[in-house]
Amino acid sequence: MNAKKAVERQTGVALWRQIADLIRLSISNGDYDQTGMVPPEIVLAGQFGVNRHTVRSALAALADEGLVQAIQGRGTIIQRKERLSFPISRRTRFSQGLGDQARETEAKLLGKAILPAAGDVAKGLKIDPGTLCIQLDLVSSADGRPVSCSTSFFPESRFPAMAEQFERLRSITKAFAAQGLADYVRISTELVARHADASELALLRLSPGAIVIEATAINADPDGVPVQFSRTRFAADRVKLKIET
Amino acid sequence: MNAKKAVERQTGVALWRQIADLIRLSISNGDYDQTGMVPPEIVLAGQFGVNRHTVRSALAALADEGLVQAIQGRGTIIQRKERLSFPISRRTRFSQGLGDQARETEAKLLGKAILPAAGDVAKGLKIDPGTLCIQLDLVSSADGRPVSCSTSFFPESRFPAMAEQFERLRSITKAFAAQGLADYVRISTELVARHADASELALLRLSPGAIVIEATAINADPDGVPVQFSRTRFAADRVKLKIET
């Protein structure tokens, strides 16, 4: 494990970014838990086979994320190491699942719209293309750090007050309940991982080049009628998805 | 949709790589299905706000992956666009799930070892750290393209012939059966997405900077006793994980 670690040149990904990713991974794996500090720059430079300045760029990026803090004369100490474990099950609800992992969770409404359902949305909700839907855009945070952003669609005919109820109650589950839907389950989830686009970088406050996991999910009422089509993008370096079967 | 698309500078990720990722995404989204071709280089350059040469670097990377092929005078045609949908459920088996999506699936044994269980492996298998385990390293391919590589651990005391049986039968499920375990289920799956390291780049034949989804799973016999601890890394741009609850 202490052999030279893997960074590649001429890949279109700068060495400092590759190294930042690897150090972040080591931190979340607990590789440095004994000392609570990142190894000295000169040691890391040796491990990765690069110049000390390149390592410094990587550490600067991690410091920018608030993950580490360098102190002259002492070393670079680890500030945070958690990766939130996010449950995915038939009964997935955002704040509930995080439970004791975060002191405070928040879902912020970024935008709302009423618009005709496009192809994949209509297909997911099993409605005719063009049927009106309510779209809600949210960013969800835990302890002040954004962990996901989502776009959801609800059939307008059945939940005409979705946006207002959500703004009042700050919860999809409660907004459903206020409109007569006491329970719902997830009937489908598809996952894809890719690089974050510019809007996701901004919303999730990610360092550019970061990865998002996109979960496309459909929730349905107890009779199996789809009530919500959502596309949630998680900041991949902050979460771990736990599948509950 | 035709507005300027999002690429960012000074991110540690070269523009050509960001653009290659975006074009790959557009291809798999079916954005270019009408023509079966990527838009002309000069058009893409305009959309992304970069020089034509930068787009050419991106297209060269995609051509290298075999995703597109440029033909002088005509344009750049799309060769492949599929993303394999990979089911994750209590009864996840590799070849079975892919079913009709690929004509031919293959699991290749890269290495085997007998070694004492380390921390997370022991914890997952619920055995004492240091207990002997059999480790199998596999690469799984569909239609000749690698889609995942995995490292699995099995308790040596219960499945002493795991490696031999797998080599003979080319299937984990069959190797279990040959050793008296007729059925097993997945009891835990955790997902994380990150950049591929050098060995994964080589095994999965990825272009550098690519993303992998790492699934850490535990399979257990019908009594709930863990029989397999595995870490599978999927090539993120080739698969979509479908959660079945």
Add this chain to the structure above:
DNA sequence: TATAGTTGTCTACATTAATAGACATTTCGG
């Protein structure tokens, strides 16, 4: 068979990333 539209190749130059070395500054322990 022109011609418009496309990819291929070349040169030149600017900007960013990475290397190299020197030395300052801070912390901590003997």
Add this chain to the structure above:
DNA sequence: CCGAAATGTCTATTAATGTAGACAACTATA
């Protein structure tokens, strides 16, 4: 209080990435 060990800062140089423009080569079509 000195010295080892760590981070901070500076200069200089090389390599990789991105821009710019010109023109060649090829394809399809009017």
